[in-house]
Amino acid sequence: MExxxxxxxxxxxxxxxxxxxxxxxxxxxxxxxxxxISRNPEAAGKIQVxxxxxxxxxxxxxxxxxxxxxxxxFVHPAIAPAVKALGGL
Amino acid sequence: MADLQKLIDFVTKTNWLILFFGGIIGLVLTPMKFALGIxxxxxxxxxxxxxxxxxxxTMIQPEVVLERGRSVVGNxxxxxxxxxxxxxxxxxxxxxxxxxxxxxxxxxxxxVVASIFVATALEISRLLFKEAV
Numbered sequence: 001m002e003x004x005x006x007x008x009x010x011x012x013x014x015x016x017x018x019x020x021x022x023x024x025x026x027x028x029x030x031x032x033x034x035x036x037i038s039r040n041p042e043a044a045g046k047i048q049v050x051x052x053x054x055x056x057x058x059x060x061x062x063x064x065x066x067x068x069x070x071x072x073x074f075v076h077p078a079i080a081p082a083v084k085a086l087g088g089l
Numbered sequence: 090m091a092d093l094q095k096l097i098d099f100v101t102k103t104n105w106l107i108l109f110f111g112g113i114i115g116l117v118l119t120p121m122k123f124a125l126g127i128x129x130x131x132x133x134x135x136x137x138x139x140x141x142x143x144x145x146x147t148m149i150q151p152e153v154v155l156e157r158g159r160s161v162v163g164n165x166x167x168x169x170x171x172x173x174x175x176x177x178x179x180x181x182x183x184x185x186x187x188x189x190x191x192x193x194x195x196x197x198x199x200x201v202v203a204s205i206f207v208a209t210a211l212e213i214s215r216l217l218f219k220e221a222v
Contacts (some may be wrong), residue, residue, distance in 0.1 A: 004212060005098050015096075019173070022159055023166065023169075023170075026165075026166060027162060027166060028167060030161070030165055030166070031162055032161070033106075033149060033160060034154055034159055034161060036160075036193040037149065037155075038154060038155065038156045041151035041154075041155070041218055044092055044149060044150060044151045044154070045093070045094075047138055047143055048146065048149040049093040049097050049147060050093070050095065051145055051149060052097060052141065052142055052145050053096075053097075053100070053205060055141055055145070055169075056138055056141060056205065057202065057205060058165040059137065059141065059169070059173070060134065060198065060199070060201055060202050062132070062171075062173065062200050063176060063180070064195070064198065065189065066176075066180055067105065067180060067184070067194060067195055067198065070185070070191070071191045072210070073182065073185075074184050074185045074187075075184060075187075075191050
């Protein structure tokens, strides 16, 4: 039972921290891009391409955390017996 | 600038190529659920990448930035969170209903990262080759 509670806590914390970190990372990147474009509008194309690569990598990190959280919640080997013990909730 | 645009085109094409060949290899060598994980995961991130590209192409323009200022940041982040919520819903459905194997899904979700790494490796090798010549 404690293991189930631990898994649920871990899943919640994992996706919470990951989304928070990725949001902050994307915000900082975009902030820098906006400042760069305001100072030098001709560089917008270059900034756009680099932003795309950077944001795609940041997003995939968050998706990985999401999948790990889902695995902890739904596919963990200890989940099925625990749910059975709780009466098949 | 043309080089950078070429890089993005390369990454976009490589996404679909890796998804295609990964899907075929998965279908041939692994169980159905694992292959389905690779294909669906790859599709999710490839579509996500396209949507991100469209968002950035419309938002990161000098006219838009100069007109709206920092509110562009909020706009892009809101779109990101909407996209992420939809992705989360789909992944939750796929894993909770045991439609796909989670490891296969992780492999599929790595398609964009893999193509960016391939592009980086090619650029580095091109730089090294140029320096050697």
